[in-house]
Amino acid sequence: MKLKKFAALTAAIAMALSLAACGSGSGEAAEADAVTTAKTEAVKDETTAAKQEENTVPEETTTEETTTTEPAVEFVEPSADELIYTYDAAIKGIKVSRYTGSAEAIRIPAEIDGDPVVQITSGKGSFAGKSLKQVEIPNSVTEIGVRAFSKSTGLKNVIIPDSVTTIGKQAFRGCTNLESIVIPSSVINWSSGEDGVYGTNYGVFGECKNLKSVTFPENVTWEEFGDFYGCESLESITVPNGVKKISFDAFYKCKNLKEIIIPDSVTCISGSAFGYCESLESINIPKTVTEIDGLAFCGCAKLKDITIPEGVESLDNTFWYCKSLRDLVIPESVTYIQNAFDECDALSITYKGNEYNYTNWNDLYNAINNG
Numbered sequence: 001m002k003l004k005k006f007a008a009l010t011a012a013i014a015m016a017l018s019l020a021a022c023g024s025g026s027g028e029a030a031e032a033d034a035v036t037t038a039k040t041e042a043v044k045d046e047t048t049a050a051k052q053e054e055n056t057v058p059e060e061t062t063t064e065e066t067t068t069t070e071p072a073v074e075f076v077e078p079s080a081d082e083l084i085y086t087y088d089a090a091i092k093g094i095k096v097s098r099y100t101g102s103a104e105a106i107r108i109p110a111e112i113d114g115d116p117v118v119q120i121t122s123g124k125g126s127f128a129g130k131s132l133k134q135v136e137i138p139n140s141v142t143e144i145g146v147r148a149f150s151k152s153t154g155l156k157n158v159i160i161p162d163s164v165t166t167i168g169k170q171a172f173r174g175c176t177n178l179e180s181i182v183i184p185s186s187v188i189n190w191s192s193g194e195d196g197v198y199g200t201n202y203g204v205f206g207e208c209k210n211l212k213s214v215t216f217p218e219n220v221t222w223e224e225f226g227d228f229y230g231c232e233s234l235e236s237i238t239v240p241n242g243v244k245k246i247s248f249d250a251f252y253k254c255k256n257l258k259e260i261i262i263p264d265s266v267t268c269i270s271g272s273a274f275g276y277c278e279s280l281e282s283i284n285i286p287k288t289v290t291e292i293d294g295l296a297f298c299g300c301a302k303l304k305d306i307t308i309p310e311g312v313e314s315l316d317n318t319f320w321y322c323k324s325l326r327d328l329v330i331p332e333s334v335t336y337i338q339n340a341f342d343e344c345d346a347l348s349i350t351y352k353g354n355e356y357n358y359t360n361w362n363d364l365y366n367a368i369n370n371g
Contacts, residue, residue, distance in 0.1 A: 075107040075136055083108075084123055087115060093140075097123030102131050110138035121145035130154035133177075139163040144171050146191070153177060162186040173206040185217035192224040192247040201249035203227025216240045226250020226273060235279075241265055246273045248293075255279060264288045269296050278302060281324075285309055292318055308334070315340040322347075330368070337368045 082101035085094050093116045096108060110117060117140050120127070127149045128135075137144070139161040146168035149155060155175045160182065166189035172178060192203055204227035205211055211231045217240055225243040228234055229252045236259035239246070243265055250273040251257055257277045264286045271293040274280060282305035285292075290311040297303060298320040308315075308329070314336040319325060321343040330337075332352040341347055341361055349358045351367060358364040 073105050073134060075105045075134070076103045077107045077109050078103065080109075080112050083112070085112060085117075088119070091118055092116075093118030095119045095121045095145075097121050097127070098125070099128040099132060104131060105134040105136075106132065107136040108138055108141070110140040116140045119143045119145055120148045122147035122150060126151040126153070128152050128154065133157070135159070137161055137164070142166065144168060146170060147173065150174055157181070160184055160187075165189060167191065167204060169204065170202050170206060171204050172208060173202045173204070174208070175205075175211075176207065176209050178205075178208045179210050180213040180215075181211075182215040183217065185219075187217070188221055190220070190222040190225070192222075192227055192250075201247070201252075202229045203247065203250070205229075205231055207231075209233060226270075228254055230254070232256060236260065239263055239266065244268065246270055248272065249275070251275075251277055253277075262286055262289075267291065269293065271295055272298065275299055282306065287311070294318065295320065297322060317342070319344055330364075334368060335371075337365055 078099060078101050082099060083096055084098035084100065085096045087093070088095050094112050096117055096119070099106060108117060108120070117138060120137065120141060120143070122145060130153055132152065132154050134157045135155065136159040140163065141161065142163055143166040144160070144164060147170045148168065149158065149172050150170050151174040153174070153176050156177050156179055158178070158181055162184040163186065164184060165186055167183070167187055169191040205214070206227065206229035209230065209232045212233045212235070214237065216238070220240040220242040222240070222243055224245045224247040225239055226247040227250070229249050231254050233256060234254050235256050237257070238261040241263040243263065245268040246262070246266060248270040250270065251260070252272055252275045255276065255278045258279050258281065260283060262285065265288070266286060267288055268291040269285070269289060272295045274283070274297050275295055276299035278299070278301055280300050281302050283303070285307060287309045289309050290313070292308070292312055292315065294316040296318050297306070298317060300322050302324050303322045304324045304326060306328070308331055310331040311333050312331065313333055315334060316338045318340045320339065323343060323345060325344050325347045328347060328349050330349060330351045341349070349364060350356070351358060351364065354367060356367070358367070
């Protein structure tokens with residue numbers, strides 16, 4: 001009601017000013033009289049409207065709460081004709097490499113022609129086209145092979161049973177719509193890829209740009225971990241206990257990664273592991289880590305807080321372009337350093353070997369490399 005009154009009054013005054021401005025011969029007096037008249041008329045209008053409102057019985061209104069629920073996903077089991085598969089005598093079972101149907105959600109059969117389906121493997125092209133959004137793997141399967149679902153761009157969800165023990169390299173690479181996945185504790189063989197040219201180790205989930213959540217077992221026996229190259233939507237992750245090494249390119253270009261928890265089982269952070277994690281501001285490296293390889297944190301432009309553990313012996317291009325780093329302590333164990341802090345213009349470093357504070361990197365390099 002107050003807003004209506006204000007609007008009416010404003011409109012009336014504006015009209016009056018307009019009429020006064022367009023009049024002739026009366027000047028400011030005419031303008032003042034017009035404004036006074038406008039205010040009086042507006043007050044009369046308010047009084048009339050108020051009386052009308054008092055005599056009006058408000059209509060009863062009823063609102064019905066409506067709730068919308070997502071329709072239940074109906075998984076269909078494809079026929080053998082809709083699957084490309086082969087029998088492998090060595091594993092005494094069926095390898096399925098492709099789904100050719102058009103359903104949005106499928107449950108892969110546990111057996112075909114009386115033989116068990118034991119492996120999902122790569123074939124020509126992706127496992128399925130853009131139409132397939134969800135897959136349930138049967139508990140007869142023990143292995144998801146190398147590039148098994150790679151570039152299945154429509155895939156949003158995969159249900160992995162606890163019969164699976166092996167997940168191969170690039171198994172889900174390029175599944176650009178995959179949003180979440182749960183890895184069962186039965187997985188004992190995890191292929192994190194291999195060292196190579198920086199920015200080329202895609203790992204199991206490389207380029208899954210919409211991947212937000214991955215649930216891992218609490219304890220594992222995997223040697224390496226880190227398969228999230230270019231997972232742009234990933235914001236936080238916990239490395240499972242038991243992992244010994246954060247692998248090469250592990251989180252390369254995970255530009256929205258803000259939090260990572262590393263367990264004490266880790267002893268090595270490989271080259272370019274966190275390269276260009278542009279949103280990462282702090283990271284707690286456990287004291288068990290004794291090796292931080294080249295370019296491990298290169299391009300982490302927002303990184304402000306990090307501690308290098310005692311025991312690390314060399315730093316090679318490690319913090320290149322970490323332009324938000326301000327203070328850093330290098331432990332006495334470091335005996336070799338090369339271009340570790342290029343483009344870190346605001347950084348001040350204390351070297352525990354001599355308790356001296358450095359802002360000139362050449363002086364620092366000489367002090368450490370030449371003993």
